[in-house]
């Protein structure tokens with residue numbers, strides 16, 4: 720099942736995303752005693768993370784039962800400006816009462832293959848045999864990438880391992896990423912997409928073009944696209960109306 724919700728602008732996007740995340744977190748803890756989430760990187764989710772850190776929302780999640788992972792990481796130290804861990808820490812994790820043992824940082828300062836192996840081991844230990852993410856947050860790149868699954872990279876072909884290191888030619892850099900096998904096994908996947916620079920890629924995904932983000936098709940879970948009006952500008956007519964609900 721996939722859903723597209725178009726909201727007017729980035730503040731609406733952040734509110735819609737934060738409220739969805741809170742709902743999924745409460746349900747997961749109620750049903751299974753914990754909430755296992757993978758945060759997305761880049762800049763789009765930052766306002767959402769900041770909203771989650773606001774006291775009124777932060778207190779509705781049992782952070783002691785929340786396992787925080789990342790969907791991908793740049794191969795830089797955790798204090799590097801490009802670090803997805805650093806962004807999420809500054810926007811959210813530094814502001815809430817979450818035990819350190821619940822924060823599963825990708826050790827991206829290690830050599831890439833070592834970092835991927837260590838993160839894979841930690842993820843599989845926490846999820847357990849047959850375990851699944853409750854929620855994976857994803858972004859969309861202008862080239863249709865998501866997490867660090869870039870067009871033409873070997874990571875797209877991986878069907879066994881849950882985490883791999885991938886060299887991204889266009890960026891001339893290494894990344895660590897969840898693979899499609901673990902992403903498509905999640906209970907819920909939410910894409911957050913904002914801005915006119917994503918309109919072409921979003922329309923491409925919608926048109927069925929061979930783009931990495933279009934390969935995200937949860938086998939049993941739900942798929943939600945939360946996009947703002949600018950990002951939705953190139954979608955075919957007849958798309959769902961703008962959801963202006965707060």
Ligand code: 6PG
Nearest residue numbers: 760761762763858859860865866
């Ligand atoms: C990353 C992300 C990546 C991101 C998209 C969109 O590490 O950069 O995982 O997949 O979500 O590139 O990035 P923006 O939100 O910055 O546009």
